[in-house]
Amino acid sequence: MTYQETLDFLFNALPMFQRVGAAAFKKDLSNTHALCEHLGQPQKKFKSIHVAGTNGKGSTSHSLCSVLMEAGYKVGLYTSPHLKSFTERIKINGAEIPEQVVIDFVLNNKAFLEMLRPSFFEMTVAMAFWYFAKQEVDIAVIEVGMGGRLDSTNVINPELSVITNIGFDHMQFLGDTLEKIAGEKAGIIKKDTPVVISTKQIETTKIFEKIAKAQHAPIFFAENDYKIRPIGQTVDNKRLYEVEHKGQMRNLEFELLGNYQKNNLPGILQAIEILKGKGYQITDEHTSQGLAQVIKNTGLKGRWQVLGNAPWIICDTGHNEDGIKYILNQIREYSYNQLIMVIGMVNDKDVSKILNLLPKVAQYVFCQADIPRAMPAQELSSKAKEVGLEGIVIHDVNEAISWAKKKAGKEDLIFIGGSTFVVAEIKDL
Numbered sequence: 001m002t003y004q005e006t007l008d009f010l011f012n013a014l015p016m017f018q019r020v021g022a023a024a025f026k027k028d029l030s031n032t033h034a035l036c037e038h039l040g041q042p043q044k045k046f047k048s049i050h051v052a053g054t055n056g057k058g059s060t061s062h063s064l065c066s067v068l069m070e071a072g073y074k075v076g077l078y079t080s081p082h083l084k085s086f087t088e089r090i091k092i093n094g095a096e097i098p099e100q101v102v103i104d105f106v107l108n109n110k111a112f113l114e115m116l117r118p119s120f121f122e123m124t125v126a127m128a129f130w131y132f133a134k135q136e137v138d139i140a141v142i143e144v145g146m147g148g149r150l151d152s153t154n155v156i157n158p159e160l161s162v163i164t165n166i167g168f169d170h171m172q173f174l175g176d177t178l179e180k181i182a183g184e185k186a187g188i189i190k191k192d193t194p195v196v197i198s199t200k201q202i203e204t205t206k207i208f209e210k211i212a213k214a215q216h217a218p219i220f221f222a223e224n225d226y227k228i229r230p231i232g233q234t235v236d237n238k239r240l241y242e243v244e245h246k247g248q249m250r251n252l253e254f255e256l257l258g259n260y261q262k263n264n265l266p267g268i269l270q271a272i273e274i275l276k277g278k279g280y281q282i283t284d285e286h287t288s289q290g291l292a293q294v295i296k297n298t299g300l301k302g303r304w305q306v307l308g309n310a311p312w313i314i315c316d317t318g319h320n321e322d323g324i325k326y327i328l329n330q331i332r333e334y335s336y337n338q339l340i341m342v343i344g345m346v347n348d349k350d351v352s353k354i355l356n357l358l359p360k361v362a363q364y365v366f367c368q369a370d371i372p373r374a375m376p377a378q379e380l381s382s383k384a385k386e387v388g389l390e391g392i393v394i395h396d397v398n399e400a401i402s403w404a405k406k407k408a409g410k411e412d413l414i415f416i417g418g419s420t421f422v423v424a425e426i427k428d429l
Helices: 002-014 016-022 030-038 058-070 099-117 121-136 178-188 205-214 263-278 284-292 294-298 319-331 351-355 376-384 395-406 420-424
Strands: 047-052 075-078 091-094 139-143 159-163 195-197 219-221 226-233 237-247 248-254 305-307 312-315 340-344 363-366 392-394 413-417
Touching: 002 099, 002 121, 016 205, 030 058, 030 099, 030 121, 047 058, 058 075, 058 139, 058 159, 058 284, 058 294, 058 312, 075 121, 091 121, 099 121, 121 139, 121 413, 159 178, 159 263, 159 340, 178 205, 195 205, 205 219, 248 263, 263 284, 263 363, 284 294, 294 351, 312 395, 319 376, 340 395, 351 376, 363 376, 363 395, 395 413, 413 420
Parallel strands: 047 139, 047 159, 075 139, 159 195, 195 219, 312 413, 340 363, 340 413, 363 392
Antiparallel strands: 075 091, 226 237, 237 248, 305 312
16 A cells, blocks of 8 residues: 555545544444554553643643653654644654554554444554554653543543643534533543643533542642743743742743643643652753743644744634634734734534624635535635625635735734634645
8 A cells, every 4th residue: 555545545434523523423432442452452551641621732732742852751642633744643752653654554454444444533543552552652642632531542541631621612522511521521530640620610620620539530720839921922932931830930931822822831830740740850941941842842833823924924723712712812912904814614513603703804715624524615704794704705725825915915914724624724834
């Protein structure tokens, strides 16, 4: 098999939530258990950190990976979805899984995969576990795909679990209240295993406390111990934060520029403190360097990524209510004449709440990512018009961006987003 033939098998022969949505969602872990058994239980052969949450779990996972790398550990990183290449999902010390290894994995297990018919995500998780075990990583940071309790990643017994925050997303699967969604995310809390909650929320605190107590899991609400205050930007365009912990103050540079990273930092720092208590040799210098070089070390893309500055061109993968609110607040901090928003969304979510948040003074270009789940640009435009948003329809993401660049003056701001999959198609990402 060639690499392209291998990808065709993965993407087309197996259901893929990223592309098709609900049809790929499985309500039990039986396939993942079967895959792990077939592969010799690789998930039991390396230590891990498990990261869940509605927003911030990708940034948190990459940040923890970067800090551990700076401390000299061989670190696996499993995240989803990918933006440009399938191999982005599975990395060791920032290096993506080689294409030939993907080919070999599928070739060696093709008969079993065809018999079991796992989802794309189940198979990818199993591949990651197999690769990390084979490469004998010291520790792997494993990001939950969706939810937690029934997520394919939830077959590991980690060193600790991290839950970043709870917001409204994937409600058809996880529930229609923050309490129900928290219950699903809390499914990653394991017996006698510490759990860090990055953001303390009134609606979810009791849920986490109850499940942690039942599992005899020590629970840490990171915001209680870490006070974070943004204090500006460095000369090389990193965010600067003042951190207060147990009466001690220090400044930290963070390579990730989104304002919402302020909410992720307490959980990241608390998780590092717990790892140190477990014997991991991580110094303050490792933490500082790791946070200052997250993108350099791990290759993270699409989180408040500045693509140009005359005009400003910015993209972000935030795609639910909380994510969009943070994006809009940060846009307001910029000086510009005209705001042009290149927006696309997926068709299996209620987009009306997000559209109601968007500024009516902006000029919109409605587009659609090249996946079956994408909401047709014309339909998105019609829904937007109902709430007073005016714009044009250009189906192709990059053609929409080109139009916006031609339209924009040097003092304007172009924002690209609304969906992870729109950001994924940006040529210059």
